[in-house]
Amino acid sequence: MIREASAEPVRPVEERLRTLLMHALAGDVAAYRAFLQDLTGHLRAFLRRRLRHLEHDVEDVVQEILLAVHNGRHTYRPDEPLTVWVNAIARYKLADHLRARSRREALQEPLDDDDELFAVSDTQPALARRDVLKLLDLLPERQRLPIVHVKLQGLSVEETSRVTGMSVSAVKIGVHRGLRALALKIQRTYR
Amino acid sequence: MKTDDLVSMLATGAAPVERHVAAKRFGWALVLGALGALAVVVTGYGVRSDIAMLLHVPLFWAKVAWPACVAIAALATVARLGRPGKPVGGWWLGLATPLALVWLAALLLLWLAPPGMREHLLLGRTWRSCSFNIALISLPALAAALWAVRGLTPTRLRLTGAIAGLMAGTIGALTYCLRCPEMSVPFWATWYLIGMSIPTAAGALLGPRVLRW
Numbered sequence: 001m002i003r004e005a006s007a008e009p010v011r012p013v014e015e016r017l018r019t020l021l022m023h024a025l026a027g028d029v030a031a032y033r034a035f036l037q038d039l040t041g042h043l044r045a046f047l048r049r050r051l052r053h054l055e056h057d058v059e060d061v062v063q064e065i066l067l068a069v070h071n072g073r074h075t076y077r078p079d080e081p082l083t084v085w086v087n088a089i090a091r092y093k094l095a096d097h098l099r100a101r102s103r104r105e106a107l108q109e110p111l112d113d114d115d116e117l118f119a120v121s122d123t124q125p126a127l128a129r130r131d132v133l134k135l136l137d138l139l140p141e142r143q144r145l146p147i148v149h150v151k152l153q154g155l156s157v158e159e160t161s162r163v164t165g166m167s168v169s170a171v172k173i174g175v176h177r178g179l180r181a182l183a184l185k186i187q188r189t190y191r
Numbered sequence: 192m193k194t195d196d197l198v199s200m201l202a203t204g205a206a207p208v209e210r211h212v213a214a215k216r217f218g219w220a221l222v223l224g225a226l227g228a229l230a231v232v233v234t235g236y237g238v239r240s241d242i243a244m245l246l247h248v249p250l251f252w253a254k255v256a257w258p259a260c261v262a263i264a265a266l267a268t269v270a271r272l273g274r275p276g277k278p279v280g281g282w283w284l285g286l287a288t289p290l291a292l293v294w295l296a297a298l299l300l301l302w303l304a305p306p307g308m309r310e311h312l313l314l315g316r317t318w319r320s321c322s323f324n325i326a327l328i329s330l331p332a333l334a335a336a337l338w339a340v341r342g343l344t345p346t347r348l349r350l351t352g353a354i355a356g357l358m359a360g361t362i363g364a365l366t367y368c369l370r371c372p373e374m375s376v377p378f379w380a381t382w383y384l385i386g387m388s389i390p391t392a393a394g395a396l397l398g399p400r401v402l403r404w
């Protein structure tokens with residue numbers, strides 16, 4: 001896993017996370033939640049070190065990477081090291097974020113370095129500045145409704161199908177495409 | 192939204208991941224791309240009338256084998272580029288080897304040929320249209336290949352787009368063999384290569400826009 005300065009040796013983390021992910025890919029929701037929670041801590045530490053001057057961006061990028069990991073989870077192969085896979089995704093999203101940010105800053109105000117003085121250096125999550133929920137409203141109904149019902153209210157796909165009048169497969173596709181579209185919307189909020 | 196809530200949202204109702212989703216998508220893309228290319232050749236250009244006889248000519252199979260080898264290598268490469276952290280490794284060599292072999296053969300033939308023949312070996316009768324035709328024929332395959340890659344998660348978008356384009360180009364080149372009258376190795380080494388390079392460049396241009404995720 002992405003190494004934490006303080007922390008445990010890398011291999012047990014890799015083993016633990018890999019086991020959780022394998023269960024998750026087979027449909028174990030609890031394992032998936034545990035995987036994402038565990039991963040979040042590692043991502044946060046990874047980003048705090050790399051975004052030292054952009055503390056306020058850390059939580060946003062954590063969320064971008066989590067969403068990317070979710071959307072790309074089918075490309076993980078069990079015979080490969082999870083560290084390498086997650087690292088590649090994290091670096092891709094981080095680079096993407098910095099690229100979009102510098103593009104935006106070229107148009108707007110210069111970097112505010114004063115922020116650094118007041119930055120709190122705790123391990124608590126900072127508040128994400130951009131609200132994923134609000135971005136959800138930008139999605140078309142056929143994607144937004146399945147996400148709201150299945151992912152936020154916890155209805156089953158069948159129940160959602162009944163509530164919305166969409167077919168079961170349309171609900172599944174809506175969730176899948178919606179989350180991918182959400183990831184792209186997030187990038188655009190930095191433009 | 193707090194990160195914890197996002198985690199809950201992502202985990203809630205997360206269905207088991209279907210196996211081989213990406214492989215199926217690539218399978219479809221290849222079939223659709225090839226059918227599209229075939230449709231363009233058959234309706235737009237027409238198949239060579241002596242095609243049945245050509246099946247017994249070893250040189251014809253050499254002509255087919257070259258883009259076919261590149262196609263296999265491009266498919267393997269793009270499948271790797273589509274998975275984060277997966278090195279392409281030896282497949283770069285798989286892409287380079289057929290190219291190198293064809294060029295070697297082409298140069299050798301040009302060197303051995305009587306000087307008066309060289310121009311004909313290189314230009315044939317159709318050099319003006321060949322590359323353009325291959326590029327045109329590979330258009331459906333380009334769309335299909337980019338669609339397939341969108342089901343993966345590439346981290347080097349431009350490169351991935353280019354190799355997807357190359358894969359489409361090889362499908363175009365393979366299909367154009369049904370039509371193309373040229374049987375000279377230096378001709379293929381030049382005009383087929385240029386023809387396949389056009390979708391490759393198009394893929395490189397489109398990649399960063401189309402393949403984001």
